[in-house]
Each structure stands twice: as structure tokens, then as C-alpha cells.
Amino acid sequence: MASSTAAPWAKLPHDVLDVVIDRLVSSPPRRGFLSSAWSRIKQLCGFSVDFEEVRRDRHWASADRARFRAVCRSWRLAMHQHVSASRRQIPWIVMADGSFFTPSDANCASAPRLPTLPSNTTCIASSDEWLALDFTDAKKMHSYSLHNPFTGATVPLPELDAVVGDASKLFMIRKVLLRSTPSDIIAVMTNNWNHPLILIRPGKGVWLPEPQSAPFIYIVDIAFLGDQLYGITEAEDLVYLGIDFDGDGIPTIASIEHLIRHPRGYYHCGAWCYDHDNCESGISKGKVTNIDEDHIEVPSKEDIEERILDELGEKTGDGMILEGTTCWLGDEVPHEAKTLITLNRHLV
Template sequence: AWADLPPDILGAVIARLPHPGDRARICAACRAWRSAACPHVRHQPPWLVLPDCSFCTTGRDGAFFPRIPGLPDNATCLAAAGAGWLALDCTDDVFRRTPTMDNFCYEAGMFVVNARPDIKHRHTYMLHNPFSNITVPLPELDDIIGHVAETFEVRKVLMRSSTNPADLVAVTTSSSDCNIILCRPGKGAHVLPHFRVIDVAFLGDILYGITSGEELVASHLGEDDDDGRPQVTRFRLDIRNPMADYYKKHSWIWPADDTISISDYYDKDGNEEPIDDEDEAPNQDEDGDEEENQEEEDDDLAAANLEEEEVDSSFNGHVSGSVSDNDVKEYDEEVPYEPKDEVFTTRFIVQSQNGDELLLVRHQMQSPPYSDPYTRKVEIFKADFMAGKWVTVNGLAKGEALFLTRSLSKSARAHGDIEDGFVYSAAGEMDDVFDTRSWRIRHMRFRWPWQRKKVSEKLLTWLFPPEVVV
């Protein structure tokens, strides 16, 4: 009888049914199946989603699936935007969603498809929940970055509320012109100034961002009283430049006053440049007036010519410069006269499991030239807002684990295959974890499906399925 199916075979069947709803239906079939299937339903680890919308389930029964059902054929997965939500980009730009293995030509020793800064594509952005099959278009984002170069990157898409998709969405990009975009579906969008933020996290009604120098910038959020468009009422530098040596090479100075009103960055018309207090330039003479009049005539002529052709007013992602990624590559100099190991230090900010603390995680991956990479060190700090500095923590809270990728870093409840105090990273080809209880690197009890290596770890994202009550 089906009720007598051995638990190991039933477990293999459940492993091929990743959707929580399908697993819940197995629990409802009979008492024996419910007893065997409940642990798989209640304690489902997150998925690893690839840019081409294929995905890997993780844990002891992890498996690879070629496609998330119901997505458009031209969809590229940018990030997991929240619990159960994906940020999608519908575009004919295939660079991001082309697996590395398929893109590299071993005979020629080169990549077949390379991102080019001189070629642009159209993009249509949306939020999609594959578990409820709800899709939320983001036309406000299309208006800003709907026609960008192939080298332009959307690095993170973060919803303030996973239960309310109409709420605020924060987007970080590779461009210094639109480092952070605040978008509220159906209401409007707002582009923040050039703070060179590499990662963001919500904590209440404040959006926090860290720079590559580990400065912590707080953006106090509000909305327009008339149309509900998102706004930033003021900025504050809560943690100031703890890496002075870094900034000797990468100069960028925050204003002397660490609390900045939004009016310091925007004029009354909403332009991003500060208002000039002087009405006229100094030493203005008649010749200058003539030159100005000539410039106005040239501008009028150019405007008339533009009326005769279709003009693309959306943002070009690489005109003024780019924002550094959240990792820094160095070389291990401990052993001279030998090939050097590469050491990658990546920084993330994560909201704690209890929701009232902000954590900074430094993850170091060491990549030897002739062997697989491994976790070298992990450091965890919490923001001390009163002291204005990062404070070392002795470990994670009880029952807490961390999952790290560039597009989503999340604190999760430890259960099942997710172990208490562990830090899981999808970086490189590592199959190890960091245990904050002993501050040691450990081998995983299971391995990630090998298909995750098809793309760069920077393009992977964690997707947490909803918990099902059975």
C-alpha cells in the first residue's frame, strides 16, 4: 500500500517537490506520510536561485530544478527581494542569465558573450512571488533604469515589507548616478545622492547603508503628502570612517556636520545638485552675456532638432562612474617566492533575527592558485548608535543563523538542516560554514548542488520559501 512506502523513498520523492504547497499536500494524504513528511515541510532551507531562474534546493535532500514555473521566457532573476519574493528583469540582454559554463569557449580560451558599455537594452522590472503567483510591476523603476548599458548592474532589490508588496522597495546599482533608488509601486520613485553605498538594510523606517569604508549612513524615510511618492527627509552619518587608511587611497569626505537636511542636496525643483547661493557668476561682463546668449541659441536649436526624433530620456548606467562592489581583493603575502593566494573580503549588513539590531559581517574567502577556495575568517559586529562605532559581538543570538550573498543577506531561524550559530555563504566553490559558537570553520554536513557553480556567486540569491503550518 502507498501508506507503507519506506521513509527514505518518500524523502526522495519530497526532495523533487520543492514547492511548500506540494509538500503540505503529501502531509494531508495519510497519517504515515504526514509523520514522514512533516520535518521536510516545517524546516525547508532556502533555495539558491540562479539568474536564468533555475534554482537549487539546499539541505540534505538538495536538488537542482531547471526553471521556476510560471515566469516569462525573457526573465532574469536579479535578487530575492524579501521572504518569498523575487525581483525580475524582463529583457533581451542575455549576458547576466547566460551560465558561465555555456559562455566560455575552451578552444579559444575566452568568453563568447561579454558585457559592453556601448550597447544598451530595454528592461522591464517587476516583483514576483512564485508561491502565491502574484506579480507587481515596477514601472517607476523602468523610467529610471529601463534603458541601460550591458555593464550596468542592479545589485540588490530589498522590500521593506514582504507582506505588503505595495510598500517601499530599495534598489542598489553599480552606478554612482543612481547608487540607491527608492521605489513605491504605483506612487513614484526617488534617487538618492552619491553616497557610494555597497549594501543596504531596513531597520524600521530607516534605510541604512554601508560604504566600502564601513561608514554607516542612515536615510530617514518619508513620503510626499500629495501623491505618496517616497522621500528622504534627512541623512545622518551614524558611524564615521573607522577605516582611515582606506580613505587615504579612496578619498571621499562626509560633510563636517553629520546630520544633513535633504535641502542640502536638492533644490526646490528636485535637481540633485545643491543650489548656488549667488545669482550671477563673479566678474560677469558684457562679453560673458554675449557668450551666454549664444549658448542659449545653441540650446534652442538642439532642442528643436530633438523634437524631430525619438529621445531616450532614461538613465544610462555608466556615464559618470561606478560604485565599487562589496568585496576587496588582496594577496596573501605570508609565504614569499610562491604563487600568491587571493583573499576576498566581502562586507554585508544584516538585520538581526529579533529585528532591533544591525549587524556588519566581514567574510574572508581565500583562493589558492591550485586548490578550491575556503573560508578564511568571519567577523561580526553590531552597530552601537550611541557610541557611533561598530562593536565586536561574541556570537549570534541563540537559534540564529546567517545566509550571505551580495543580493540578499538574511538572518534566519535555525531549524532542521539550518544549524544554530552558523554563517552560510554561497561564495566561490566553498562547501564549508563558519561556526560562531566556536569561531571555527567547519565542513558542511551536506553539499550545495553543483549546478550553483554555473554562474558567479555574486549573481546567486537566497529565496526563503514560506513556512507551512501542518
């Protein structure tokens, strides 16, 4: 007689089934477009493949997966969902120098460089399968482009070249986002208070906010949700940036809506406010030095270099927008030094 206390295998929760699937002999092999690109790049980089070992692993993994699916309908559905998720989630980590690896790589110290990248190129951002590249020529002039390492396609961004121009060493592009494809809207964040947010539509034109204008100088991160663009400030205010097109097809910020507003002084940082004359800007400024009439301190080499950088930032606008990072010292622990706490804000 069958026991009435038998384990209800068909009712096991999906997170438990995921753990069981992960403990099978081998995870499902990579397939599809990303798998083809991965194999192609491995060939270009000179990796050797033991095809007999691959065949053997796939045989045992396939047998285990078949047995798992045969248990019941809910297990078969769990396997299907797990394999689908595994196919979608194959992250690559690409460094600034163009070297790349995946989280499963055992040794990242000798990661190969993407073979399709030209020399003198720095990877500054990514959006989906596109990399944003900064190419520096012999005259230290910068030109920007989008590059797809899977297809080898490259899309120049002359509109961004024209805006950035001869950037100083303080200039930084912090984020590049594609709304859909390289022919659609491209949103760029910089650390320059004259053009903190740049909207580009390749072949059509570029949009810039008024120099040093709110809320753009307070935004520390942006994200597309569908076709809509949102930003978050260091004060953790959420801003909706309504995008429209003018008669020439150039993207513009047609409306701004403050969706979440925090009080002034929230997290010890300057919030976006409407009283520009009395508003804390959150923009970095040069240090103020108090002069003692009886003792004049000779500035050190570091102080002079910092002053030069401050003057360069004031002149060019580069490096004048903070990164959305707040640091403070935590409560003192007996017999121990204070802990430095750092808070980084990102919109996901």
C-alpha cells in the same frame, strides 16, 4: 535505591537536545503555506511522490517525536521550539535563469525552473518571498517587476523602467528590498553613479539622489531594520537614511546620520568624507598610461576593449560604483606564491 549521580536529563542544554532531535528517524515534515507551494510546484514540474514511503516515514518520525516529548517538560519545550524553527527556515536558492533548489537537494545540476516565470526573464534579486525580475524584449529593452512564485502574483515596476531606460551592458541592479509589501517602499541599489539608490512606491512615484552625490555613491549594501533603512560603505561606515513622504506620498531621504565613522584609509579604501574636492571617491576610473618617449607601446585588443568600456561607463554612469570588494596579496609564504585575499562587505 535511586543513585544520586543519575544524569540530569531535564537539564540538558538546548543545543544538545537539538542534536538529538536531528538524529531522529526523520525530521518533522514540512507543513503550512510553504509546504503547499512546494508540493504544488513539484506537481507542476512532474516530480513523482511515493506516498507509501512518505506515510511510513511520517509514522516512525511521529512515534520518535512522541517518545521524545514524553521524557520531561524541558524536552517537550525543546521539541516545540525545534519544530517551529524548522517550519520557518526552509530556504530556497533561485538562480538567475529561474531554476531553483533547496540545500537538501542531492543533485542541483538538473534543478527545475520556476514554472510561473515568463521566458526572457532574469532573476536579479529577492526580498522575502518576492523575486525581482528583469524582462528583456526583442529590442533589448528592459522592464522590471516583482513576482511571487507561491501565489503567481506579479507587480510591474514602471517607475524603475523609467529611471533605468535603455541600460548599457555595464548596468547592474545589485539589490532590491521591500520594506514590507509591494505597495510600500521598495529600495533598489545599482552600479550607476547617477542613481545608486532608488526609492520606489508603486503607483506614487520614485526618489533619486543628486547624481554622483555622497554618501550614496559610497554605499555598498543596504538593509531595512523594521521601517528604518541603513547602509554600509566600503570603509565600513554605518549610515542611517531617514525616510519620509512628501505631500504626494512619494518616499524621500529626509535625513542622513553617520552612525559609525572610520578614519580615512581604513582597509585601504576611500571613506565617505565631507571635503568633496579632496576626498577619495572609491569610484572606478580609467587607467592612466605613462608614455615613454623612446618607446610607445601599441595597445592590445584587451586594452582597447577596456578603454571602450571605460568610456561607456563615463558616458552612461553604469558600472562606475565598486561592489564593496577589497583584494590584496597576503604575506609571502616561503617556497609558495602569495595568497590573494578578498574581503566582501555585506550589511546583515
